[in-house]
Amino acid sequence: MNSQRVWLVLFGVWFAVVAIVGAAGGFAQPGPPLVLGAAVAIPPLLTILGWRYVPAVRRALLAVDLRHLVLLHVARLEGAIFFLDALRGELPMGFAIPAGFGDVIAAIGALVLLTARRPARRTFLAWNVFGLLDLVVAVTLGVLYSASPVGVLSTTASNTSAIGYLPLILIPGFYVPLLISSHLVALLRRNELTDSDQSLPASRVGLLHSGDDQASDRGLHTLVAGAGKANERIE
8 A cells, every 4th residue: 555545544434533532522512622632733743753752753754745635725715615604694694704705716726737837835835834923823713613612702603613513523523633733744844935936836746647556636626626515415
């Protein structure tokens, strides 16, 4: 099993755990959102620690195609779902507008990077910084609007309690930490691009374009496409 398939297996297990815990109401417990906070914070933290202290993890992260890291963010077009939920009164506008717009802008930026023949490092860095800050703002607003002791912006009629349940819990429980981690890896690998314009490099160890890797590419595209299906609301 090559490294990209290992990543897909790990993502699949991670997705399943979040879905099972969400279905059991584990993210909607009364009190501070500690379980959800851990779900958001632990994967990026493990990414940084693995890069810094575990050579095998660092090699695996260096082997990931930078284009795949960017491709994951195309799924952020699904941030538009927040607008629909806000119009239905299921999410507060103060959360949905900045979180939704930020995600859509980040997704458009990802498409620009993927389609540009020669994106400069400064453009790549600017997109990563914006995308990372947008996720931090969205998480912060989600907490401040939560129906919890720290939800100082929430009201009984306007809060983010709907995010504690399926299918929306998959966004902060799975996609947000995945996207944060991908931004961090991209920033850690920023020196692979120069200040002059050049195309996004595939990987540091040339793992792409074999038959197995093409299958993994299809798997990653399936994962991204699955973001839309997983986030559809149950009427």
